[in-house]
Amino acid sequence: MRSVSMMSDASLIQAHRSGDQSAFPVLMSRHQDSVMGFLVNRVGTDAEDLFQETWTRVGTRLHTYNETGSFRAWVFQIARRLIIDHHRHNSARIRLVMPPETMTPSSVDTRQPDQQLEAAEIARAFEATVAQMSFEMAEVVRLRLIDGMPFQEIAKRQGVPLNTALGRMHRGLKKIRTTLADRQLIDMEKTT
Numbered sequence: 001m002r003s004v005s006m007m008s009d010a011s012l013i014q015a016h017r018s019g020d021q022s023a024f025p026v027l028m029s030r031h032q033d034s035v036m037g038f039l040v041n042r043v044g045t046d047a048e049d050l051f052q053e054t055w056t057r058v059g060t061r062l063h064t065y066n067e068t069g070s071f072r073a074w075v076f077q078i079a080r081r082l083i084i085d086h087h088r089h090n091s092a093r094i095r096l097v098m099p100p101e102t103m104t105p106s107s108v109d110t111r112q113p114d115q116q117l118e119a120a121e122i123a124r125a126f127e128a129t130v131a132q133m134s135f136e137m138a139e140v141v142r143l144r145l146i147d148g149m150p151f152q153e154i155a156k157r158q159g160v161p162l163n164t165a166l167g168r169m170h171r172g173l174k175k176i177r178t179t180l181a182d183r184q185l186i187d188m189e190k191t192t
Contacts, residue, residue, distance in 0.1 A: 009071040016062060021161050024062075028055055028162065031072055035079055042083050050086060052151050054079045056166040122185050129179040133172055140165055141172040 004022050007015065009030070015023035035054060039047035057078050065074055130138045136158060143149040143157070155165035180186040 010067055013062060013065060013067070013071065024059060024161065024163050027071070028058075031075055034072070035075060038076060038079060039083065043086055046086060048150075050079065050082045052166055052169070053082055055163070056170045057082075059163040059166060060170075121183070122180065125179050125183050125185060126176060129176050130172075133175065136160075137168045137172045140168040141176070144169055 004012070004015070004020070004026050007023075007026070009027060012023040012027045016027070032051075036047060036051050039050050039054070043050055054075065058075055061078075065071065130141055133141065139158065140154055143154050144151065149157075151162060151165050151169070155162040158165060177186065
């Protein structure tokens with residue numbers, strides 16, 4: 001039997017579909033430099049976030065991939081769509097600047113009381129949503145958004161495949177966006 005790293009993309013995809021958890025990381029590793037370069041040239045410092053989202057989508061949609069086309073081109077098409085969405089919705093992105101427990105009167109700009117109030121409301125909504133998540137999902141969200149830990153390290157820490165960590169993050173962010181939209185802290189149409 002050939003080593004997984006020596007298999008073609010098509011063989012790796014088939015292995016992944018058959019339940020081989022070692023196949024997807026090889027696919028990702030094989031194409032990561034070109035995908036990251038593509039993203040860096042188009043979105044700069046936001047490339048890592050879009051890189052992770054690209055591979056989350058690849059992982060969740062791999063069962064729909066039509067093997068008559070190039071896998072690399074398919075991945076780039078997903079990345080290209082994310083770039084378009086990124087540029088279209090960049091002003092509506094949610095960024096947690098600091099965890100709510102570290103917010104003090106001196107850590108927030110007092111010259112902008114409306115923004116201070118909105119930031120505190122977003123922080124409370126974030127914490128309430130994370131508190132309702134499963135432990136594993138909440139851990140991924142906190143490690144990524146608060147600690148800035150790379151997804152590879154998060155997956156290793158949790159003892160799960162990278163795709164599982166990415167999926168937990170994706171579902172966690174979706175829950176956070178829904179909560180913020182329900183509380184009218186963001187316009188959901190601008191974030192989807």
